[in-house]
Amino acid sequence: MEEGSMGALVPAVKSEGNTGSSHALQSGSGERNTVEGGRGSETTDREFLCPICMQIIKDAFLTSCGHSFCYMCIITHLDNKNDCPSCASSLTTNQLFPNFLLNKLLKKTSASQASKTASPLEQFRQALLQTGL
Numbered sequence: 001m002e003e004g005s006m007g008a009l010v011p012a013v014k015s016e017g018n019t020g021s022s023h024a025l026q027s028g029s030g031e032r033n034t035v036e037g038g039r040g041s042e043t044t045d046r047e048f049l050c051p052i053c054m055q056i057i058k059d060a061f062l063t064s065c066g067h068s069f070c071y072m073c074i075i076t077h078l079d080n081k082n083d084c085p086s087c088a089s090s091l092t093t094n095q096l097f098p099n100f101l102l103n104k105l106l107k108k109t110s111a112s113q114a115s116k117t118a119s120p121l122e123q124f125r126q127a128l129l130q131t132g133l
Contacts, residue, residue: 048109053070057070060106061074063095078091
């Protein structure tokens with residue numbers, strides 16, 4: 001496999017050096033692609049993107065080789081091929097595990113982003129839901 005290629009369903013991506021500036025990924029859904037991280041609120045943390053669909057991971061699952069994907073993305077991939085889309089190591093559905101920590105981080109990040117754009121009434125409703133009242 002050529003250098004930079006990660007598998008049949010994953011596009012080759014050239015690594016870029018960190019130039020010190022922050023950029024958000026451009027796509028149809030800017031809200032889903034902006035993830036608040038330690039480097040600034042406009043920086044997209046690529047670790048939160050599914051390598052298959054290139055969107056923020058939804059229902060994160062971890063492979064035995066250590067890669068995280070959306071549950072539906074990796075299940076669909078494994079229906080067609082029995083390898084990891086990131087590293088091409090052999091993979092079956094028995095080697096998939098829920099990534100509880102990543103799911104928790106994504107949920108917190110999503111709630112944080114929603115609270116920034118919500119009306120005061122919606123923010124109050126979200127606060128009540130989080131406290132269980």
